[in-house]
Amino acid sequence: xxxxxxxxxxxxxxxxxxxxxxxxxxxxxxxxxxxxxxxxxxxxxxxxxxxxxxxxxxxxxxxxxxxxxxxxxxxxxxxxxxxxxxxxxxxxxxxxxxxxxxxxxxxxxxxxxxxxxxxxxxxxxxxxxxxxxxxxxxxxxxxxxxxxxxxxxxxxxxxxxxxxxxxxxxxxxxxxxxxxxxxxxxxxxxxxxxxxxxxxxxxxxxxxxxxxxxxxxxxxxxxxxxxxxxxxxxxxxxxxxxxxxxxxxxxxxxxxxxxxxxxxxxxxxxxxxxxxxxxxxxxxxxxxxxxxxxxxxxxxxxxxxxxxxxxxxxxxxxxxxxxxxxxxxxxxxxxxxxxxxxxxxxxxxxxxxxxxxxxxxxxxxxxxxxxxxxxxxxxxxxxxxxxxxxxxxxxxxxxxxxxxxxxxxxxxxxxxxxxxxxxxxxxxxxxxxxxxxxxxxxxxxxxxxxxxxxxxxxxxxxxxxxxxxxxxxxxxxxxxxxxxx
Amino acid sequence: xxxxxxxxxxxxxxxxxxxxxxxxxxxxxxxxxxxxxxxxxxxxxxxxxxxxxxxxxxxxxxxxxxxxxxxxxxxxxxxxxxxxxxxxxxxxxxxxxxxxx
Numbered sequence: 281x282x283x284x285x286x287x288x289x290x291x292x293x294x295x296x297x298x299x300x301x302x303x304x305x306x307x308x309x310x311x312x313x314x315x316x317x318x319x320x321x322x323x324x325x326x327x328x329x330x331x332x333x334x335x336x337x338x339x340x341x342x343x344x345x346x347x348x349x350x351x352x353x354x355x356x357x358x359x360x361x362x363x364x365x366x367x368x369x370x371x372x373x374x375x376x377x378x379x380x381x382x383x384x385x386x387x388x389x390x391x392x393x394x395x396x397x398x399x400x401x402x403x404x405x406x407x408x409x410x411x412x413x414x415x416x417x418x419x420x421x422x423x424x425x426x427x428x429x430x431x432x433x434x435x436x437x438x439x440x441x442x443x444x445x446x447x448x449x450x451x452x453x454x455x456x457x458x459x460x461x462x463x464x465x466x467x468x469x470x471x472x473x474x475x476x477x478x479x480x481x482x483x484x485x486x487x488x489x490x491x492x493x494x495x496x497x498x499x500x501x502x503x504x505x506x507x508x509x510x511x512x513x514x515x516x517x518x519x520x521x522x523x524x525x526x527x528x529x530x531x532x533x534x535x536x537x538x539x540x541x542x543x544x545x546x547x548x549x550x551x552x553x554x555x556x557x558x559x560x561x562x563x564x565x566x567x568x569x570x571x572x573x574x575x576x577x578x579x580x581x582x583x584x585x586x587x588x589x590x591x592x593x594x595x596x597x598x599x600x601x602x603x604x605x606x607x608x609x610x611x612x613x614x615x616x617x618x619x620x621x622x623x624x625x626x627x628x629x630x631x632x633x634x635x636x637x638x639x640x641x642x643x644x645x646x647x648x649x650x651x652x653x654x655x656x657x658x659x660x661x662x663x664x665x666x667x668x669x670x671x672x673x674x675x676x677x678x679x680x681x682x683x684x685x686x687x688x689x690x691x692x693x694x695x696x697x698x699x700x701x702x703x704x705x706x707x708x709x710x711x712x713x714x715x716x717x718x719x720x721x722x723x724x725x726x727x728x729x730x731x732x733x734x735x736x737x738x739x740x741x742x743x744x745x746x747x748x749x750x751x752x753x754x755x756x757x758x759x760x761x762x763x764x765x
Numbered sequence: 766x767x768x769x770x771x772x773x774x775x776x777x778x779x780x781x782x783x784x785x786x787x788x789x790x791x792x793x794x795x796x797x798x799x800x801x802x803x804x805x806x807x808x809x810x811x812x813x814x815x816x817x818x819x820x821x822x823x824x825x826x827x828x829x830x831x832x833x834x835x836x837x838x839x840x841x842x843x844x845x846x847x848x849x850x851x852x853x854x855x856x857x858x859x860x861x862x863x864x865x866x
Contacts, residue, residue, distance in 0.1 A: 363842065380842035516826040585803040596780065605857050607846035616858040617781070625783030633782055634795060637773075640780040641796070654806050656816035661809070663817055695795055696802060 284757055285446045287352050287500045294340070294351050301333035301340075301351025305395050308353045312398070312444045315763060320419045321429075321439040323358055324366060325398040332395050349507060350393030355439045355448035358399040359406060359482040360491065362386050368608075369482045370402040370414040370432070373627030377607040383480020384515065385449060385491050385508045392507045397445060400435030404629040405599065406456060406484040408432050409701045412692055413631045420688070421464060422760045423726055427685035430460030430701075433494070437464040440494045442763045447495045447504055451481055453488045454587055455680075455705025458717040460494075462680035462729025465719045467495045467746065467756065470705075471505060472736045473712035474519035477512030485594035486517075488709040496756050498718065498746035502527035505739065523737065530743045532751045535569030537741070540673035544580040545704060550682045553723040558679045561720035561730045564752055565677070565745065573673055577665040580707065582658050587706040588699060589642050589655035595632075596639025602627065634695065659710050666711040670735045675745055678704050680717040680729035708733050716742045719755040727755075766797040 283289065285308075293299035309325060316322050326332075336351045356362060359369040361379035363386075368374040382390070389396065404413040411419040411434025419434045421427040422442040429438040433450030437460035440448050450457040452470035461468025469492040476491045483489060493504035506525040512518045541562065546555060566572055604610040604623030611622040628636065642651035669676060681701060691698045708715035713736050720730035730749070734741045750756050768776075773792050777784050784792070849856040 363838075377846055378842060380846065381836070381839045579809075582806055582809060585805045588799060589803050589806075600781075605848055606843075606855060607848075610848040616860055618783075619858060620781040621783040624781055625785075628782070630788065630791070633780075633784070633788070634792060634799075636780045636782065637776045637792060638796060638799060641776050641800075644776075644779060650807075651803065653816060654811060655803075656818065657811035657814040658806050658809060659817040660814050661811070696798060 284496045285443050286496050287446050301336040305329050305333040305353050315442055319422055319438050319442055321400055321435040322398045323401050323416055326396055329395050329397050336393055347393035352394050353397040353445045354389055354394045355397055355400050355436055355445045357433050357436045357450050358402050361480040369405050371405045372415040372609055373602050374608040384477035384512045388508050400439055402435055403432035405632045406432040407631050407635055409698050413629055421685045422763055428688055430463035432456040434460045436494050437461050440466045447493055447500055450494055451491050453484045454709050455702040457492050458680050458705050461717040463685040465727030467498055467501045467718050469493055469501045469716040472714040474517050475509050477515040477518045479512055479514040483598040485591040498743050498750055499527050502743050530747045532748045534565055534745055534748045537570045538573055538673040539570050540573050540575035540669055540676040542575050542577045544577050545678045554679055554728055557721040557728045558730055562677055568748055575669045579661045579665050583662055583707045584703055586655040586658040589651050592635040592639035593643050593652050596636045599636055663711040675741050676733040678731045680731040684723050684726035714739045718746045721755055766801045768793045768797050
């Protein structure tokens with residue numbers, strides 16, 4: 281069995297003194313330089329990581345009290361600002377843009393002693409489900425280099441799967457953490473909307489976006505959440521938490537927990553082998569003492585349609601700020617309007633332009649009621665479905681993705697088929713609830729993910745279920761052949 | 766449903782996007798088929814359903830409207846990002862010059 285690089289294992293060695301932060305960060309950077317030529321998980325590596333690691337070692341040697349992530353290498357998705365780092369959100373339109381300040385998650389990681397090791401590849405402005413729309417070229421799935429890693433946080437998922445870093449951050453608007461976590465065989469958590477500050481995250485759809493961790497173990501994901509969560513005066517939608525995350529308190533026991541299986545999620549469109557694998561995982565939880573109840577989420581079939589109105593509508597207004605004047609790509613025209621049109625026409629990729637136009641259309645006079653207002657009402661119905669179901673059960677379990685990783689280029693020219701790969705994940709964003717994907721087996725040697733969704737701000741139950749499952753199985757310990765040590 | 770060329774150009778204008786010819790053709794198809802798919806929502810009766818306006822169900826946050834300035838390093842880094850500048854000021858083309866509408 282391969283030993284995977286986790287925070288827990290690295291921390292034990294750092295604290296014992298058998299490993300220095302400098303050696304750990306140095307070996308991560310070396311592994312990335314070797315392996316990332318093929319994977320392309322990273323867009324850029326930190327120039328100061330070694331220096332920062334040395335500073336942590338010096339403080340440790342001086343007997344100072346260190347933060348919970350002291351010396352731990354963390355990879356950041358390219359849409360979270362790190363002061364002085366280029367930050368492009370995978371988009372040409374932000375070429376050359378450098379973060380002028382730290383995102384709140386960045387600051388909290390730094391305060392906890394984490395070493396930010398580099399920025400990871402992602403779909404163009406986070407619009408995509410395969411990381412193929414990145415202006416900087418696709419990322420490949422470490423399990424099979426001919427396959428996509430999922431998206432939009434494909435680089436952050438692949439970086440953990442390949443063993444380049446123990447943990448990374450991604451952002452999830454409709455599944456952009458959980459779907460790549462599933463396709464790359466790692467843990468990925470989308471916290472409850474409002475749990476983690478979005479300050480310094482390049483916005484896609486502000487009512488859906490949430491930052492969360494990738495890790496190998498549920499405990500590592502919980503530790504990352506503990507560091508980044510909580511109220512932030514700079515994000516008015518962040519919430520004062522009544523219960524904070526305490527990784528040490530996660531019980532590995534699911535006896536008496538009621539798990540809901542939504543019948544609408546198992547109807548059609550799913551690879552039968554994925555369905556079988558997910559149901560086997562559910563059986564494991566039942567054997568461990570959980571109870572299963574079939575539940576209904578009657579508006580599930582409308583979720584994708586509501587999402588593809590709300591998300592492009594919010595994106596079209598959020599991306600209005602990219603004018604080519606204050607930062608990033610610039611293309612001059614005869615007058616200001618032409619400069620805007622040229623900059624945006626050239627700087628945005630095709631999928632991004634498609635969604636900006638979709639949003640402009642559904643928000644325009646005459647169509648607003650039929651599309652946007654209608655979608656907000658359907659969003660209420662979807663949220664009510666979940667609220668009702670979660671009164672009966674403690675958590676809901678589903679597949680994360682209807683299929684395992686597909687071939688590079690396979691769905692690239694068919695937007696609707698690409699959108700369907702997020703069919704099981706977008707509902708959690710619409711309903712604002714937390715959801716996590718954990719590795720639960722393989723189909724054709726490619727990882728399958730089990731999605732666990734819970735009540736708003738009840739990440740604890742997700743961790744409890746996930747940690748119990750990981751204590752009974754070893755899927756999460758496996759590593760891709762190419763990257764096994 | 767397929768958009769006309771004029772409709773696509775109108776949406777592109779609202780979106781401040783210059784499109785190439787092949788893009789106009791592609792969006793006539795793909796925007797049409799996406800809108801056809803999302804029209805599925807019309808099957809649902811939603812007259813009495815409230816709109817989900819605020820995800821976190823939080824209230825407005827007010828603060829006094831006072832100029833606070835900002836960290837000097839943040840200020841410099843923000844200015845460094847400008848495409849064109851004069852001193853510390855962002856330089857842009859005239860807003861009203863050459864306007865025909």
